[in-house]
Amino acid sequence: MTNTMWGGRFAASPSEIMEEINASIDFDKRLWRHDIEASKAHVAMLAATGIVSEPEADEIAKGLDRILAEMEAGDFKFARELEDIHLNVEHRLTELIGPVAGKLHTARSRNDQVATDFKLYVRDEIVTIEAGLAALQLALATTAIETADAVMPGFTHLQTAQPVTFGHHCLAYVEMFGRDRGRFADAATRLNECPLGSAALAGTSFPIDRKMTAQALGFTRPTANSLDAVSDRDFALETLAAASIAAMHLSRLADEIVLWTSPQFGFAKLSDAFSTGSSIMPQKRNPDAAELVRAKTGRIAGAFQALLLVMKGLPLAYAKDMQEDKEPVFDALDALRLGLAAMAGMVGDLTIDAKAMKKAAGREYATATDLADWLVQALDMPFREAHHATGKIVALAEAKGADLKKLTLPDLRSVEPRITEDVYTVLDPARSAKSRKSQGGTAPTNVRREARAWIKRLEKGGLSR
Numbered sequence: 001m002t003n004t005m006w007g008g009r010f011a012a013s014p015s016e017i018m019e020e021i022n023a024s025i026d027f028d029k030r031l032w033r034h035d036i037e038a039s040k041a042h043v044a045m046l047a048a049t050g051i052v053s054e055p056e057a058d059e060i061a062k063g064l065d066r067i068l069a070e071m072e073a074g075d076f077k078f079a080r081e082l083e084d085i086h087l088n089v090e091h092r093l094t095e096l097i098g099p100v101a102g103k104l105h106t107a108r109s110r111n112d113q114v115a116t117d118f119k120l121y122v123r124d125e126i127v128t129i130e131a132g133l134a135a136l137q138l139a140l141a142t143t144a145i146e147t148a149d150a151v152m153p154g155f156t157h158l159q160t161a162q163p164v165t166f167g168h169h170c171l172a173y174v175e176m177f178g179r180d181r182g183r184f185a186d187a188a189t190r191l192n193e194c195p196l197g198s199a200a201l202a203g204t205s206f207p208i209d210r211k212m213t214a215q216a217l218g219f220t221r222p223t224a225n226s227l228d229a230v231s232d233r234d235f236a237l238e239t240l241a242a243a244s245i246a247a248m249h250l251s252r253l254a255d256e257i258v259l260w261t262s263p264q265f266g267f268a269k270l271s272d273a274f275s276t277g278s279s280i281m282p283q284k285r286n287p288d289a290a291e292l293v294r295a296k297t298g299r300i301a302g303a304f305q306a307l308l309l310v311m312k313g314l315p316l317a318y319a320k321d322m323q324e325d326k327e328p329v330f331d332a333l334d335a336l337r338l339g340l341a342a343m344a345g346m347v348g349d350l351t352i353d354a355k356a357m358k359k360a361a362g363r364e365y366a367t368a369t370d371l372a373d374w375l376v377q378a379l380d381m382p383f384r385e386a387h388h389a390t391g392k393i394v395a396l397a398e399a400k401g402a403d404l405k406k407l408t409l410p411d412l413r414s415v416e417p418r419i420t421e422d423v424y425t426v427l428d429p430a431r432s433a434k435s436r437k438s439q440g441g442t443a444p445t446n447v448r449r450e451a452r453a454w455i456k457r458l459e460k461g462g463l464s465r
Contacts, residue, residue: 132340191235303328
């Protein structure tokens with residue numbers, strides 16, 4: 001027996017293999033709430049425009065409410081032979097109210113129906129993800145205030161570069177995640193046009209009111225072109241692109257947590273709440289939560305590539321290829337939401353070892369740039385000459401196996417005779433960090449000011465500076 005929802009032209013049923021490859025209900029059933037919401041808006045419009053009668057619309061709406069209640073209670077029976085969420089809902093509606101259920105599909109197609117449902121879903125997910133990003137920013141900004149004076153080595157090429165503060169390091173990620181929120185907000189703005197009423201591809205001859213359904217569903221306006229409305233998924237791609245960048249930022253922070261909590265660094269520790277042990281080595285404390293957040297970047301970025309490749313060769317309008325749009329989006333956004341929650345938890349859980357970080361900040365000649373700057377300021381030396389002289393002093397310190405501040409004044413003067421005792425004021429890592437007061441610099445005063453400003457904005461729901 002063919003599918004009664006579309007099988008009028010067909011004399012035989014699809015093969016089992018066809019049913020298997022064609023069915024999407026196993027994953028698109030998570031759109032049930034959005035499908036019913038859009039159907040209720042559609043039937044209300046059909047009644048308002050006189051396309052169906054008010055009693056018929058009321059009966060359909062009541063049937064949809066009953067289906068909604070069944071789904072909320074977990075009592076709804078999904079059938080794979082009905083392919084997708086749309087046909088499952090319509091079939092159940094027919095069981096409940098009879099043939100009048102068929103009028104619900106007047107002036108629409110599964111093409112505009114699924115595009116609408118999917119947009120509603122992605123829009124809701126963006127709200128949740130944006131809130132997760134804001135929560136992570138708040139955790140980082142709060143930690144930044146607490147660690148504004150904690151000096152640590154800053155790295156380039158993963159080599160010690162200059163002293164920075166841990167709070168400054170946290171604020172770098174606050175900025176990154178703020179831009180991520182902006183990307184999601186931009187995606188939400190662009191997707192907020194309603195496809196419903198575009199029908200299969202060409203619109204409809206029924207006198208529908210697309211502005212009414214768009215408004216009822218919280219969209220800014222109806223889509224302007226019916227072909228575009230049913231055939232593109234750039235709203236999902238843009239959201240996945242934003243998700244991929246956010247996941248990359250999460251991965252970088254996760255990788256640093258893995259490094260910081262290693263015995264080789266010893267900068268920080270995660271509690272039992274975010275660590276696991278080894279099945280064979282009793283001493284192990286593994287930062288598995290951070291490692292899993294780092295790993296999930298692959299599946300999130302992979303989802304973007306998967307959907308991009310689905311869409312790249314499709315002529316207008318709808319093609320069944322586009323059924324492959326949802327699984328990567330569902331999986332990627334699920335992974336991102338979990339990663340954000342895990343990272344916010346880890347940031348709040350992290351205990352730093354300020355003494356170990358400060359000690360590390362004094363190694364590997366981290367204040368060499370401060371020395372070069374002092375030569376410029378105190379001796380009016382061109383920076384390139386100062387850079388060269390400092391390089392020689394670093395080589396001398398390396399030969400003696402000493403830190404820069406442990407070199408004697410005669411040692412320093414053997415390279416540059418004009419150096420005075422004042423030079424030692426710039427060779428301490430903490431003083432180095434405090435001196436970086438330029439806008440965006442690592443000085444504790446900057447960190448506290450920026451962190452408090454971010455917390456104030458975040459508590460008010462602000463997106464950026």
